[in-house]
Amino acid sequence: xxxxxxxxxxxxxxxxxxxxxxxxxxxxxxxxxxxxxxxxxxxxxxxxxxxxxxxxxxxxxxxxxxxxxxxxxxxxxxxxxxxxxxxxxxxxxxxxxxxxxxxxxxxxxxxxxxxxxxxxxxxxxxxxxxxxxxxxxxxxxxxxxxxxxxxxxxxxxxxxxxxxxxxxxxxxxxxxxxxxxxxxxxxxxxxxxxxxxxxxxxxxxxxxxxxxxxxxxxxxxxxxxxxxxxxxxxxxxxxxxxxxxxxxxxxxxxxxxxxxxxx
Ligand SMILES: [Fe+2]
Ligand SMILES: [Fe+2]
Numbered sequence: 001x002x003x004x005x006x007x008x009x010x011x012x013x014x015x016x017x018x019x020x021x022x023x024x025x026x027x028x029x030x031x032x033x034x035x036x037x038x039x040x041x042x043x044x045x046x047x048x049x050x051x052x053x054x055x056x057x058x059x060x061x062x063x064x065x066x067x068x069x070x071x072x073x074x075x076x077x078x079x080x081x082x083x084x085x086x087x088x089x090x091x092x093x094x095x096x097x098x099x100x101x102x103x104x105x106x107x108x109x110x111x112x113x114x115x116x117x118x119x120x121x122x123x124x125x126x127x128x129x130x131x132x133x134x135x136x137x138x139x140x141x142x143x144x145x146x147x148x149x150x151x152x153x154x155x156x157x158x159x160x161x162x163x164x165x166x167x168x169x170x171x172x173x174x175x176x177x178x179x180x181x182x183x184x185x186x187x188x189x190x191x192x193x194x195x196x197x198x199x200x201x202x203x204x205x206x207x208x209x210x211x212x213x214x215x216x217x218x219x220x221x222x223x224x225x226x227x228x229x230x231x232x233x234x235x236x237x238x239x240x241x242x243x244x245x246x247x248x249x250x251x252x253x254x255x256x257x258x259x260x261x262x263x
Contacts (some may be wrong), residue, residue: 008159011193013152017159018145018215023048031055033082033164038063043075045169075168076100076125082184083185086132091218095212098123098261103208105257109248110204120204123177130161130178145220155190156217158182177201181209185242203242207233207249212240215258226255 017025031052034040039061044052053063060070060226084093103124107117131140136157146154162179176199183189183206185198198206213221214229224232231251237246 003043003085008191010152010155010159010191011188012190013155015152017156022159022163025133025135025160026132026167027051027055028158029129029164030167032086032132032149033079035059035061036082036085037078040075040168042066043168045048045167046185048167059215076122079129079168080125083129083132087137087141090131090137091207091216092131095216096125096128098212098216098258099127099205099208101261102252102254102257103205105254106207106245106254107201107204108250109251110200110244112200112204119173119177120201120208122174123181123201123205124208126165126178127176127181127209128161129164130157132164133160136235137159141219144213144220154184160192173201177205181205184240186239198242200242200244203245204248207241207245210236213252216244226258 001232004139007018008022009016024145027048030044030048030187034044034052035056037058038061041049041053058084080093080096082095084091100121101124104117104121107120131137133156134217136154139150139154142150145151158179158181165175165178179191179198180189180202182191183193183198183202185203187193187195210233211226211229214224214232215226217223233241233246233249237243
């Protein structure tokens with residue numbers, strides 16, 4: 001996980017955050033999630049657990065007796081459920097669930113191993129949790145196009161989200177998926193460009209994320225049909241998107257998946 005004493009700069013942008021602010025904002029997001037299901041306090045890392053519980057006790061939250069002192073198998077669903085409540089105007093809980101499911105099917109069509117497919121599913125269900133941060137939420141939910149000085153700041157959301165996932169004790173390969181989900185096949189993207197090739201998990205996840213972003217309603221965006229979304233992804237092959245994921249897409253019954261998820 002990134003640990004810098006000074007500013008962490010977002011690639012190509014005049015946007016930065018220092019490590020302490022990143023921690024504070026991630027702790028607030030964790031507290032907002034735990035507030036909706038206090039038993040989740042036992043899933044929070046020891047390093048920040050007392051901070052989170054103190055914050056919540058001050059706002060009158062009662063914690064149940066300890067019962068889940070381990071990574072809880074329901075944790076991803078509890079997080080997407082909290083995201084659905086906190087960002088109901090963005091349908092964020094639905095977006096996280098859909099990207100997890102579609103990403104899993106794309107990874108499957110790419111012939112990837114079960115553990116890789118499961119990583120993509122989990123990474124998809126967590127990838128945008130940084131948008132639970134109030135500033136990120138406000139920018140995304142802006143009715144229209146956010147002011148030019150605000151828009152680049154949304155690029156902090158993978159950093160905040162990765163720190164939230166770390167504080168919920170998800171393993172590093174999963175926090176890295178949250179951190180790198182806007183990484184592009186041509187080496188560009190954000191928040192951090194490290195010159196490493198796009199991982200196969202991000203290849204599947206980024207196509208799933210793009211499809212759902214294009215075909216589902218979002219503030220300030222025109223909705224696309226699935227055919228238009230497929231064409232846009234095809235056009236981005238080798239640039240934004242990994243060719244292996246693009247080539248696998250026709251073998252995924254996306255329309256049937258949407259019919260099943262949305263009914
Ligand atoms: Fe994102
Ligand atoms: Fe997303």
